[in-house]
Amino acid sequence: MLIARLIADPVTLETRLDAAMDALDARGMTVAAAQMLDACSEVLQIAMPGDDMAVLREELAHHFGPCDAIIARDDFRIPDLFVSDMDSTMIGQECIDELADFAGLRNEISAITERAMQGELDFESALRERVGLLAGLEEAAISTCLTERIVPMPGARTLVATLKHRGCKTVLVTGGFHHFADPVAEDIGFERVVANRLAVSADRLSGQLVGGITDSSVKARVLLEEMARLGENAVSLATGDGANDIPMLQAATYGIAYHAKPKARAAANGWIDRGDLTAILKLLEIPEHEWIASAP
DSSP states (O other): OEEEEEEOOTTTHHHHHHHHHHHHHHTTOOOSEEEESSTTOOOEEEEESSOOHHHHHHHHHHHHOSOEEEEESSOOOOOSEEEEOOBTTTBSSOHHHHHHHHTTOHHHHHHHHHHHHTTOSOHHHHHHHHHHHTTTOBTHHHHHHHHHHOOBOTTHHHHHHHHHHTTOEEEEEEEEEHHHHHHHHHHHTOSEEEEEEEEEETTEEEEEEESOOOOHHHHHHHHHHHHHHHOTTOOEEEEEOSGGGHHHHHHSSEEEEESOOHHHHHHOSEEESSSOTHHHHHHTTOOGGGOOOOOO
16 A cells, blocks of 8 residues: 655646556556545645655656655554654755855855765765865854854754654754754754864864764664664654655655755655655644744
């Protein structure tokens, strides 16, 4: 059984649904049920026998896009674990690109960042190259950057607070840096942080990293290790936007690509293309009156 939940333009939803059902039927996938979660909900749930998630993804994207959606093979549950990327997912910026502005290197560094996120460059090599370019920058620039540039994504605090209220463990895991991730996690409400560490000498960045690299394999490993602690019946949710997030998204029960690069979106079984992070709460059928608001 495949179960899809989606949020799309309500004005055209009915006609799009008819077209999608016809297209799925033509491909041997007959919809068994399609209905709104309840009378007040904006979430459409579609259920059908079968296991061809790729075809269902394709038809949903074609007929309802842009939309927000999750596809599952079992009944939906509130996750026991939430693991998320930081840059361009929980915050609206790429920290290293913003920091590069202070060194007068934004264009050069952001070009490398974009190629790495698209999956065109090896992550570790691209990271070390960008960090090397920041050598000599005053460490104090990070605090200024955090205060002036770094802003949580709309809905980030509410998403994390609501999931925690439901007993969900929350982990921020990023290919960025503890200098940024630790205060961001505290602000948004994450309980654990996994990130890279910038080397500092005489109050300036040395252009090096300390310790191991938090790359795509580490992100996936963190999710799997946390899941092992929770037990075999635990349910996980992961969010990310770039190629470095793909193994983590694939390892999660619900892997949601958030306004993501094409490769990350194609790898996930969920995506947010239309709304903000609270769309995830809607897709999980947590009513808005139960959301936990967090002060800006």
